[in-house]
Amino acid sequence: MLHRRVIRAQELLETTDLPMEQVARLSGLATTDFLRAHLSRRTGITPSTYRAAFTHNTRSEDRDVPAGPVRTPVPG
DSSP states (O other): OHHHHHHHHHHHHHHOOOOHHHHHHHHTOOSHHHHHHHHHHHHSSOHHHHHHHHHHTTTGGGTTSOOOOOOOOOOO
């Protein structure tokens, strides 16, 4: 269940500009502290850094820059 919540948080961070509080709540992680702890544990980076990678490279297919981080499968 926690794995699915973190995946949902990643999807929201990749595709929306919702505040971190909403991302945490909508993904079922309750608080930004819980979001930060679990996303950092699974990805090695904070939610803000994770989002920035996707925001910065939104149109990477039109430029010669690498795409944002790839979500790595985590055993559930």
